[in-house]
Amino acid sequence: MTRHALVFGASGLIGRHLMLTLAADGADVTAAVRTPESGARVERWLRDHGLARSIATAIVDFDAEEILAGGPSAFADVTEIHQCAGDFRFGMSVEEARRGNVDLVEKVVDFAAGIPDLQRVVYVSGYRVGGQDPAGVPWSAERRAATYAELGAYEASKMEADAVFQARAAERGVPWTMVNPATVIGDSRTGETDQQIGIASSIGQLWEGRLAALPGDERTFLPVLTVDHLAAFMVAAAADPAAAGHAYWVLDDDTPPLADLLGHVGRHLGVKVPRLRLPVGLLTRLPQSITKADPETLTFLSSDRYPTASARELAARHGIQTPDVRVSLERWGDHLAAHRFGAAPAGDRRFVDVGGVRTFEVGVAGSDRVILPGLPVNADTWAGVARSIGARAVDLPGLGLSGGSGVEDWDTWLASLVGADGPVHLVGHSVGAAAAVLAADRFPGRVGSLTLVAPFFLQGRMPASVRVRPLVRHWLRHTDPLRLSRQLTGSDLHAEDLVSSVGDLRRRTAGRVAAQLARAGSEQWRGELREALARFDGPVRIVTGSDDPLASDVAGQLARRNVELVIVPGAGHHPQLTHGGELAAVLGVPVGSAAPTLQEPTR
CATH class of the missing domain: 3.40.50.720 (NAD(P)-binding Rossmann-like Domain)
Structure with a gap:
């Protein structure tokens, strides 16, 4: 049949x-x-x-x-x-x-x-x-x-x-x-899930720094199960004559106690894990305003164990292997974080290992077009442009969703990013332009072309206030999307596009952004970057907004070197936010080809 x-x-x-x-x-x-x-x-x-x-x-x-x-x-x-x-x-x-x-x-x-x-x-x-x-x-x-x-x-x-x-x-x-x-988590191979309730919401609170204590003790058992393992079990059970009229408890007996589970995922995601643990008895007596937990979820916090022998026997009979629970939890956590706990549902988001740094990227996996975002924004602000040109936008170390500390990771990180399998085409924005130039200077055979969008080291000096790290750090940590949109674009229109950047700044990156902004004000570093760019003999395109021009003393020099200069009418320092379509049209044309002529938009 x-x-x-x-x-x-x-x-x-x-x-x-x-x-x-x-x-x-x-x-x-x-x-x-x-x-x-x-x-x-x-x-x-x-x-x-x-x-x-x-x-x-x-x-x-x-x-x-x-x-x-x-x-x-x-x-x-x-x-x-x-x-x-x-x-x-x-x-x-x-x-x-x-x-x-x-x-x-x-x-x-x-x-x-x-x-x-x-x-x-x-x-x-x-x-x-x-x-x-x-x-x-x-x-x-x-x-x-x-x-x-x-x-x-x-x-x-x-x-x-x-x-x-x-x-x-x-x-x-x-x-x-x-x-x-048991609690069904993401696919054991990819971590993929779209459920955000239960343990996922606790991981989200841990990610955002809102979990003051870990729930339960060493006996609190909230077992998990990967969705692909459950699917394989159901397919086998439906066709197994011996399974008729039976109930099976399908769960991973090796699931760590709940507090250890959350701690393991938290450490993998690189977030601060609370040392304090709250026993279940105390949790059930505390008001919801303190626990941040739905009262209905507290009944799941138990030390009970379950009769899994028959399920393990059926799985073994059909050759269904149980995936490693800790590895599955890590992949699930990666998927949750990469998709910002349901706020960014698109499928082309992932964490990858680049030179030992846990690195976030969005866009076409494996693309040889790599976008390096600037400050103080993240790869999400470049996602639309990246998708439209078949590229991937990658958060620099210590910024956005990527791990690492910052510029000090660039040497090994850039070496791994450009790889050895063929030339990559780097698009660097603002401080990302610095990373792109350094990669091209150190690994010229691996970088096919450079596109520099609003390269700060070829523009006028930043205001002295931007180099005052404590002041900048405080402002970034306490800003909101509306204020940041006004600061970066002069308009309220892009606040929604900056929600995730503001979340990253508040959660962990404000200090690193402030440090890199201060470094960007160094005349020595700016000079070194100009010299490195001059040494690169591959094709170069520089894109600036008409409201964010190059310094007058470098524009003529670049033109004489046959560097393509493209000006986006009406744009400022963040054209990916304000002029995404026009920017994608420019970046969609290979460097060295004739870039499209951009006209001042009609008012």
Whole structure:
């Protein structure tokens, strides 16, 4: 029999990875989604993750009499159903939680009962709620009220749904398998996830310096599980005859205690990890204004352990290996940080190792066009330009999201950045122009061309106040996007583009930016950079804004050396913010070719 899987909750984290694994295993797949737009997004995600074949989509309406058009008879060739749908959020009312979890389970089981050759329904329950007794269904009003009051609406609804699923499946003669997964984290290979609640939110607080203490003690066990491991387990369990009528606790027994887990991820991300630990008993008594934790999440802080032997046996039987939990946590943490904990969802963001420095880049991975941003902004401000010209923008050491200390890392970092596999084409902005010139001077055979955007060392001297490090550091640490936009562009219009830069400055980089700005005022360094540029015999293009010109004593010298000079009308020191389209048009043309002529925009 051809394997045909119908997946409810197809657009969620588990559903998407499950369908990818099912299709790779040769199964036909139908994604049950709530809207055509959701279906299109699911199909696009699957294509982007390497699925060459197509899947079917069906619109599900859990409020309709028939949840799928045509009813079970329209899906007569379905052999397995995976029930991943549900409402996963805290703060719901009892009615919302029951409608999104308990009622939904009943409707899926009733639908499954009408499919003639159905082999299995695989239901995703939870490690804290699994193992309920179906004999107690329906719950009494008293039990329901007490359970929901004690645990909160989300966990209680999942607990009730666990019992209801078993009872309803037995009543309707539906073959079933339940998986009770731990907290699902990102893919073990890439760290990819789009869920930001639970432990992810705690890592976000740690990243932002808002976590004053680590929760729990050496026995607090909040297990995790990578989403790809869960998907592989579900695919195997659905086809395993021995798994019918069984529930499996799927989690990594080697997950460190919660405080150690957070500390490990924090140290990997290079953030300050609190030494103080708060026992669970104390956490539950403190007000939410202090703990910053949703009360519903506190019930998950427990020393309980779970019966995982049968799940480990099934995984071993099907050759499913458990990935190293600490490595998986590091990759998950990298993905969360690179995507700014959901604030920057685009997929072309990552951390890479460059000369031993944990380096952030955005844009086309492996591109030989590399953009080095200036101060005080980060690579995010160059993301649009980078994508439009097929480049990658890379945060310098110690700046933006990159690790390292600063200029002192440049020697080994630049040597690794330009590599040895072929010439790179460097685009340096402001202080990034200094890094680009030094790379070209030290490794001329590895740098094919230079584009210098607003190179400070070829422009007039900065005001003396910019070189007063304590003053600059304080201003940068306490600025906001609106003030920074006014300072850099003279306008309020680019505040939104500077939100992430302001976050980086407040979190960790203000001092390093201040130090590099002071260094940029050094006449000795400016002279050394001019000399280094003169030694480079490759093609050079210099781009400035009409409101941010080159110094009068260097413009003529550069023109005589056949250096391309491009002026962006109306632009200042940050044309990537104010004139991104015009700048992309210039940078999209290889250096040495005729750059487009830019006209003053009509007013």
